[in-house]
Amino acid sequence: MKKKNNKFHSNRELINIFAPYFKPYKSVLFFDLFCASMTTVSEIVLPLILRNMTNMGLEDRASLTMGMLLKLGFLFLVIKTIEVFAGYYMQRTGHIMGARIETDMRKDLFDHLHKLSDSYFNDAKIGQIMARITNDLFDVTEFAHHCPEEYFIATIKIIISFIILVRINIPLTIVIFMMIPIMIFATTTFRKRMRRAFKAQRNHIGEINSQVEDSLLGVKVVKSFTNEEEETRKFDKGNREFLQIKKESYKQMAGFNAVTRVFEGLMYLTVLILGGYLMMKGSIDPGDLVAYVLFVTTLLTTVRRIIEFTEQFQRGMTGIERFSELMQTDIEIFDEEGAVELTEVKGDIVLDDVSFKYHDNDEYILKDLNMTVEHHSNVALVGPSGGGKTTICNLIPRFYDVTDGKITLDGQNIKDFTLKSLRQHIGMVQQDVYLFSGTVFDNIEYGSPGSSRESVMEAAKLAGAYDFIMELPEGFDTYVGERGVKLSGGQKQRISIARVFLKNPPILILDEATSALDNKSEKIIQDSLEKLSKGRTTLTIAHRLTTVQNADKIIVLTEEGIVEQGSHKELMEKRGYYYNLYTQGGKSLDTMDLDNFK
Missing domain, CATH: 3.40.50.300 (P-loop containing nucleotide triphosphate hydrolases)
Known part of the structure; x- marks a missing residue:
């Protein structure tokens, strides 16, 4: 059985695992990307407008009329208005799409967990599973919305910027764009380390969740042995280990950002020195250089956004990886x-x-x-x-x-x-009774969901549970607490028997159903079990x-x-x-x- 897949998946493999979840929302995604392209237009148009204004002003200042300025202003206003509405759609519908994908993934994960055999849960830690089904998938939501947008916008800006900058000056453009793949290569090591660090964070927060759950569920045992300090010591140890893991992740993030800032500075330095030299030689106009600087700023802003998004990207990839590990766990019983x-x-x-x-x-x-x-x-x-x-x-x-x-x-x-x-x-009554957090009615009705209140009450009578239930503060609507903590062992057992009475199965399995009870409770429950067993294979x-x-x-x-x-x-x-x-x-x-x- 594959309890855990330790293989390190490539980003492409993880995206291939994740991509099918976009299928039901492809129309929303395509329009979201269209809106993303609209928001990109205004950023690209402004440097072109300033370039034309600057060159016209230097060549023939009289050609800059008020009518010309109003036309340019109106053009920019229209484009900016489109950007506002497109941005609103991206923020609202794009995020909702991400939330829906998260919902679909969580449903698939929950369904898959219920198909796994008991042997998986014998070794699994519930805290780890909870971390995967909650925190990890929240990161995937952000990834699902922002990843297509950010990379689509970046691709548009880089391509259009390259086309425009090549038309302004080829040598300068080639030098600038040669730095981008070098920068990507230089940051590869940091990106991989960040991914591993984020995965370690997720694994460890699952361990902390498991430890907290274990300690709180066994709080009576902790107190009875006066081991509060021991539990605090164990928690403090795990908490400090988590701090060390976070320190490592921030160290890699800092290195990643430092490398990108170095290349950012080199790009500006190249534009400043080489661009100034070309303007001095007359190979580039002042207005073109202004536009060039603005386009390089746009380009660097895009790169910086991708860099800042890298943390979210790696968290999303980590969430997808941990999701896929659980989804790829073999279903043994099918x-x-x-x-x-x-x-x-x-x-x-x-x-x-x-x-x-x-x-x-x-x-x-x-x-x-x-x-x-x-x-x-x-x-x-x-x-x-x-x-x-x-x-x-x-x-x-x-x-x-x-x-x-x-x-x-x-x-x-x-x-x-x-x-x-x-x-x-098949109906089962076990020694270790599990009651769900809810009311007495909810727990009995679980034997046959959708049953009438009368049927639930009749099942309680057959199980010998009706009288004590009616003595509870709110009768059948009494909240039983986590795992039925508000009820005695005998009361919980009678509710579990009522649940089986309601199910009414032809085969009955009684697994030490009275072993943990006192003599009085045992006699009551034994009578209920004998009544339950009649006419059934037991x-x-x-x-x-x-x-x-x-x-x-x-x-x-x-x-x-x-x-x-x-x-x-x-x-x-x-x-x-x-x-x-x-x-x-x-x-x-x-x-x-x-x-x-x-």
């Missing part, structure tokens, strides 16, 4: 070619010679496992940690794909179904063995695979592995030395 919609579900699940290992690990979690869960039956998985119980629960909805073997649903390989339709028919990972006594089949799973299976009564009569777990372990897996039973 719809196979010819996948069909899963519609009618009976609920027979079979694991046929299933083996599984993570990509970065040579050790198999599961090896040649065979297991059957009959439709409408309740099958419990018990055994020590590391046996692969949770892995099985993750393989059935294809959060991971099997390494070898296959899993079938109603006799058909689950890979033959589309991911969306497969997962729509796979339960059991933490406390007393909760699975009524299961149709109990499968004892260890690192060696399935060691026993049968009903609670059958396994107790067999007096084997399960019997020892149940009788000697206090009926709870977390109070046992499981190694004694291997």
